[in-house]
Amino acid sequence: MTKKIEAIVQEDKLTDVKDALRRIGIVGLNITECRGHGRQGGITLTGRTGAYQIDLLPRVQFNIVLSDHNVEKVIETIRHAAYTGNEGDGIIFVYPVEEVVRIRTGERGHQALMYPDDIDVRRVAVESTAPSDNGYEEDAAPVAATMTKGED
Numbered sequence: 001m002t003k004k005i006e007a008i009v010q011e012d013k014l015t016d017v018k019d020a021l022r023r024i025g026i027v028g029l030n031i032t033e034c035r036g037h038g039r040q041g042g043i044t045l046t047g048r049t050g051a052y053q054i055d056l057l058p059r060v061q062f063n064i065v066l067s068d069h070n071v072e073k074v075i076e077t078i079r080h081a082a083y084t085g086n087e088g089d090g091i092i093f094v095y096p097v098e099e100v101v102r103i104r105t106g107e108r109g110h111q112a113l114m115y116p117d118d119i120d121v122r123r124v125a126v127e128s129t130a131p132s133d134n135g136y137e138e139d140a141a142p143v144a145a146t147m148t149k150g151e152d
C-alpha cells in the first residue's frame with residue numbers, strides 16, 4: 001500500500017528536515033512553499049504605529065510518496081528534525097495513494113518508487129548480508145514519541 005506524507009514545517013527547518021530524510025534513505029520527495037495558520041490563527045505584531053495581525057504565515061510543505069512500511073520512520077524523523085517545542089512547529093498528514101507511474105519506464109506502484117540507495121534498497125542489502133540485528137537497525141532507532149520542550 002502506498003501513502004503520501006504531507007508535512008508542513010517552519011521555513012527555517014527546511015534544510016534540517018531535508019537532510020534528516022536523506023540520511024534515512026528518503027530519495028524521492030518534493031517541497032512546496034505555502035502559507036497558512038493552525039490553532040493560533042497567525043501572530044500579532046506590535047509596532048510604533050500599532051498592532052497588526054499576520055494571519056497567514058510562511059511554511060514549507062514536504063510531499064513524500066512512499067511505501068506503508070516506511071511511514072512511521074519518516075514521521076518520527078520529520079518530528080525530530082522540525083521540533084522546537086513552540087506553537088506552530090507544524091503538522092503532518094498521511095493519505096492513501098491510488099497509483100504511481102514513472103513516466104520514463106512505465107513502472108507502477110512500488111517499482112515506480114524505487115531509487116538507488118534508498119531506504120528499501122538499504123534494508124534489502126542489510127537483510128541479505130546479516131542474519132541478525134546490526135548497524136542498520138541501530139540507525140533506525142525511533143526517536144521518542146513524546147518530546148519535551150527544548151529537546152532537539
Ligand SMILES: Nc1ncnc2c1ncn2[C@@H]1O[C@H](COP(=O)(O)OP(=O)(O)OP(=O)(O)O)[C@@H](O)[C@H]1O
Binds near residue numbers: 037040057086089090
Ligand atoms: N487542519 C489543517 N489543514 C491544513 N493545513 C493546516 C492545518 N493545520 C495547520 N495547517 C498548516 O500547518 C501550519 C502549522 O500549523 P501549526 O503548527 O500552527 O498547527 P497547530 O495545530 O496550531 O499546532 P500548534 O499548537 O503547535 O501551533 C499552518 O501554518 C498551516 O499551514
Ligand SMILES: [Mg+2]
Binds near residue numbers: 038039
Ligand atoms: Mg499553531
